[in-house]
Amino acid sequence: MIDTDVLDTGLGDADDDDFDETVEVDDSQLPAHRYMDRELSWLAFNQRVLELAEDPALPVLERANFLAIFASNLDEFFMVRVAGLKRRIMTGLAVPTNVGRAPADVLADISESAHALQLRHARVWLDLVQPALTDAGIEVVTWAELSDDERASLYEYFQAQVFPVLMPLAVDPAHPFPYISGLSLNLAIRIRNAKTGRQEFARLKVPPMLPRFVEVPGSSASGRARYLPLEQLIAHHLGDLFPGMEILEHHTFRLTRNEDVVIEEDETENLIQALEAELLRRRFGPPIRLEVTEEMDDVTLDLLIDELEVTAQEVYRLPGPLDLRGLFDLAKIDRPELHYPAHVPVTATAFQPAEQNGRADLFAAIRKGDVLVHHPYESFTTSVVAFLEQAARDPHVLAIKQTLYRTSGDSPIVQALIDAAERGKQVLALVEVKARFDEAANIVWARKLEKAGVHVVYGLVGLKTHCKLLHVIREEDGMLRSYSHIGTGNYNPKTSRLYEDFGLFTADEQVGRDLTRLFNELSGYAIEKKFKRLLVAPLHLRKGLLRLIEKERRNALEGKPAHIRIKVNSMVDEQIIDALYRASQAGVRVDVWVRGICSLRLGLEGVSENITVRSILGRYLEHSRIFAFANDGDPQVYIGSADMMHRNLDRRVEALVRVVAPAQVKELIDFFDLALSDGTSSWRLQPSGDWERHSVGADGKPLIDLQDRTMLQVQRRRRGRAVR
Structure with missing residues (x-):
């Protein structure tokens, strides 16, 4: 049962009487397994980001940037989503899942998908983007590829800029295994004492304040800029850090920790002090992912697994350099022809x-x-x-x-x-x-x-x-x-x-x-009032949207025009999804435009045939939230900050405002029409749960890029005013 009463949304007084009663909802008409897993859906979103990096039609420095975005996204996913699931399992708290599966099974599926994606990410860099950069005159090289003169120049840089800030930490009876900070890049080093013959272990943190990729001095003057990963520069000068020692093995590793912040606000007198204390605790969150290079020897890996207390499932063996967030710096290289064309925003x-x-x-x-x-x-x-x-x-x-x-x-x-x-x-x-x-x-x-x-x-x-x-x-x-x-x-x-x-x-x-x-x-205190032109969470927004969806469902049953269009970052909330399913069953056309997570399941017979889901990613991050309802020919359109997630509807103060000017309503609906057109490049959710990219038409020509077209339309509007 869903309560859709006691709400003034500014939809008009006379026509709202039908919605002042409680709506009886029979969920038995909907299949039990009607939601996609939200975590796997998020990984599918990050895969779409990776597909942009794979696209040879994009400028190569933008492809490098998408690789960095993928890496940064995945870090946050582990620090928050995976960490939150693990914390709830370990503390015995209920783990919310809308797919009816055991949390341990969900974690196993996440691990399998994340392993596959990280390997794919590494291969995209090694096999596609790095060679394309080389062809464009930007080389990321290994130490072996450097000339003697280049090595000598880099050694001078090492001595002057790197060596003074390095801090090797030995592990022996007098030195316990050091704390490894989250997301830091490290070298695990095994050495032998030349005098005693005893093998030792040391950890060396790659300084995060230094450039991740070091430009080879003088290389850009030749027209081919060459860069060496910082960890390679350090690794080939370990003798300076451990004089008299034999370097047996050195390998790169990286740790991800639980960095989700949990504050019991009801039990604290000072939110700021509690938050500062929790931020301090965050630094020491338990490990949840260990990334290592694929050539790491078993002795070193076993030591890390034992000391860091991670499971085999949490270990990610990867080829190539770790932590490709460093590509953010490379992507800033001033080569305009290797970037998206410059765009200067116009004044409204x-x-x-x-x-x-x-x-x-x-x-x-x-x-x-x-x-x-x-x-x-x-x-x-x-x-x-x-x-x-x-x-x-x-x-x-x-x-x-x-x-x-x-x-x-x-x-x-x-x-x-x-x-x-x-x-x-x-x-x-x-x-x-x-x-x-x-x-x-x-x-x-x-x-x-x-x-x-x-x-x-x-x-x-x-x-x-x-x-x-x-x-x-x-x-x-x-x-x-x-x-x-x-x-x-x-x-x-x-x-x-x-x-x-x-x-x-x-x-x-x-x-x-x-x-x-x-x-x-x-x-002051609680939000309790009704609003005229706003829908406000947590008390009224969910009810208002359910009411608007229900009105479209009733219009469809009565043969009136009915159409729901929603643009959000995430579509997860079960009540909203079920309402969309019921609207679809009544014949309402439902178009959902989502950037990230989507728990809607397509292909459900008698349930979701009238629902389409599209996703658009590109040079700009699609961030606006828009809700448009046909309303029997008198469109109702809202914009605001709320995604269709439990936290937005129930645990946040959110606000949507109704757009009333006819020209602006038309502008927003036209925006939907362009984005959801079959002639516009997008990803389309399939009944299998996979996302299928459509970027080329049947004639082999590229489909419309929404963001390029919108840019052009806005510029034309301004020129049109200037002409008049």
């Missing part, structure tokens, strides 16, 4: 200044009507940042309220809030310090805001504040007017250049009242 049409070199009045533009901006095609700097900076210096602005999930201390967002506070405005920053892996940085700049006089609050106990909200109160003609921004992405100028997101600016009074109420509740 509504925010373009009336005079050349003039400054736009964003308040005046927003008063004329809602403004929808699409990043990174339209500039974050000339919209969100400019709006906040104008608010900070405007003497008529009385108050600024903003949620901050991930940003940086040197961000113009943070500086604008500080400037506003120093000008005497009321400034509230709701900082989510628990944003994973950004916790330490968030604490630093939150305290910076506090010192400047900003009212900093840390949200609600037990909930992460994930919504993207900015609310400005301005005095105009003796009255107070609200200006609001609701976005799908973080207030972060750096990621805004890489993440695809939407943001809505509005002076609508309903939205202003909604945000006033919501911010008051976020800085």
